[in-house]
Amino acid sequence: MPGTLKTVAFGGNPSFLIPTGALAVSDPIDFEIRSQSMLTVTMYLASGQEGFSITSHPGSRTTSWLAMGNQVDATNLTGLAVVSVAHWFFLSAVEVWSPPEARAFAIVGDSITDGRGSTTDANNR
Numbered sequence: 001m002p003g004t005l006k007t008v009a010f011g012g013n014p015s016f017l018i019p020t021g022a023l024a025v026s027d028p029i030d031f032e033i034r035s036q037s038m039l040t041v042t043m044y045l046a047s048g049q050e051g052f053s054i055t056s057h058p059g060s061r062t063t064s065w066l067a068m069g070n071q072v073d074a075t076n077l078t079g080l081a082v083v084s085v086a087h088w089f090f091l092s093a094v095e096v097w098s099p100p101e102a103r104a105f106a107i108v109g110d111s112i113t114d115g116r117g118s119t120t121d122a123n124n125r
Contacts, residue, residue, distance in 0.1 A: 005073065006031050015046070020053065033096075038123075041091055044070045057088040061120045064088060086120050 008026045010016040018024045033039060067074075068081045118124050 020051075039094065041094075042072045042074075043090060044072050046070075055090055055092045059117075060088040061086055061118050061122075062088060063121055 006029050007014055008029060010024055010026050012027065016024055063084050063086055065077050066083050066085065067077045067079065071077055
């Protein structure tokens with residue numbers, strides 16, 4: 001949604017390299033999310049994906065959109081090279097702080113939490 005884009009940094013840097021098998025954790029961001037909202041994470045791989053060993057959730061049942069070039073500021077992906085897949089890639093978790101009165105928060109995780117067996121894009125995990 002326009003106006004809600006936030007740049008995520010890693011150790012204060014907007015870009016980073018992840019060695020094979022390593023973990024990258026972003027700096028915290030101050031970003032309010034209302035109940036029942038969708039969270040979209042956009043990333044750009046400047047050198048593309050080298051190799052086939054990536055974090056993925058092939059049973060996520062949520063559409064990911066792939067496009068050529070740096071699209072991190074785009075509010076709408078268009079073009080002949082845009083493709084969709086019903087899987088999550090690269091992102092393995094989203095951590096949130098919630099006040100004590102909160103009753104729930106978003107979970108990204110294994111095949112149970114990412115939607116294996118649920119309806120694609122229905123958020124009925």
